Amino acid sequence: MAGLVEGKVALITGAGSGIGRATALEFARQGARVVAADIVSETAAETAQLIQAEGGEAASVLVDVTDEAAVAAMVDFTVAEYGRLDCAHNNAGILGPLSDIANYPREEFDRVLAVNVTGVWLCLQAEVRQMLKQDAPDGGHTIVNTSSVAGLVSNQAIPAYTVSKHAVIGLTTSAAQSYGRQGIRVNAVCPALIETAMSMPFQVDPDKPSTTRVRQAIDRNGQPEEVAALVVWLSSAASSFVTGTPVRVDGGALA
Numbered sequence: 001m002a003g004l005v006e007g008k009v010a011l012i013t014g015a016g017s018g019i020g021r022a023t024a025l026e027f028a029r030q031g032a033r034v035v036a037a038d039i040v041s042e043t044a045a046e047t048a049q050l051i052q053a054e055g056g057e058a059a060s061v062l063v064d065v066t067d068e069a070a071v072a073a074m075v076d077f078t079v080a081e082y083g084r085l086d087c088a089h090n091n092a093g094i095l096g097p098l099s100d101i102a103n104y105p106r107e108e109f110d111r112v113l114a115v116n117v118t119g120v121w122l123c124l125q126a127e128v129r130q131m132l133k134q135d136a137p138d139g140g141h142t143i144v145n146t147s148s149v150a151g152l153v154s155n156q157a158i159p160a161y162t163v164s165k166h167a168v169i170g171l172t173t174s175a176a177q178s179y180g181r182q183g184i185r186v187n188a189v190c191p192a193l194i195e196t197a198m199s200m201p202f203q204v205d206p207d208k209p210s211t212t213r214v215r216q217a218i219d220r221n222g223q224p225e226e227v228a229a230l231v232v233w234l235s236s237a238a239s240s241f242v243t244g245t246p247v248r249v250d251g252g253a254l255a
């Protein structure tokens with residue numbers, strides 16, 4: 001049976017770890033050729049190797065998403081390697097410190113916005129420029145940005161992150177409106193707590209029930225693969241009428 005994204009070319013940022021690695025693997029399992037991009041070149045290369053070990057096609061590239069020239073080079077690398085760019089997952093992100101607004105260090109605020117907002121902006125811009133040069137594949141070109149439930153409601157422990165993930169939804173809806181007629185669909189995924197390196201400070205310890213944690217309908221941490229499945233569906237022709245939408249993958253946390 002053909003995969004959901006058979007023959008497409010997918011570029012994933014933050015692909016060296018967590019949600020990005022799971023998404024890269026799922027894209028490959030569903031038939032895509034994959035470029036795994038990360039600021040840590042070793043982990044991006046490991047992701048490509050994991051895909052190759054499963055019989056998939058993948059390459060890796062070093063990128064700092066805050067560096068405009070590096071982002072352009074990442075897209076050029078994808079086209080040089082596989083001839084085109086069909087699906088992008090702008091997923092690289094950082095959490096920043098846990099602090100209230102009054103005590104939040106200015107330089108940390110700038111860094112969180114640089115990676116989570118400017119980084120997504122620069123990637124989106126470079127990806128759209130490439131996609132506009134190509135014929136749209138079945139289901140259109142797709143871009144999926146990783147926001148968060150913190151893009152929909154506040155999380156007072158991480159105010160800069162909350163600001164940044166709200167902005168990712170603004171970028172998503174703006175780009176979707178701008179490029180829908182040209183065959184580019186742009187959506188966002190909004191995960192709640194997913195078991196990755198980033199969420200360590202918040203993870204649920206089943207042996208230590210928290211009295212402060214909001215109970216989710218599905219009362220456990222999410223897994224990166226559960227986000228990956230949604231990203232790949234949003235990148236496939238199966239979601240051909242879905243654009244400009246932040247989609248929650250949160251175990252019902254905001255239900």
Ligand SMILES: NC(=O)c1ccc[n+]([C@@H]2O[C@H](COP(=O)([O-])OP(=O)(O)OC[C@H]3O[C@@H](n4cnc5c(N)ncnc54)[C@H](O)[C@@H]3O)[C@@H](O)[C@H]2O)c1
Nearest residue numbers: 014016017018019039064065092093148193194196198199
């Ligand atoms: N884990 C969660 O609970 C959760 C929940 C909601 C949203 N998210 C979002 O999911 C995305 C992935 O996070 P994760 O949980 O997999 O975390 P992670 O820390 O495991 O992975 C993030 C990856 O991004 C890379 N990265 C960081 N800065 C970069 C930069 N400037 N350029 C390129 N790559 C860079 C890191 O090297 C790392 O490989 C992030 O945008 C995060 O905000 C995570």
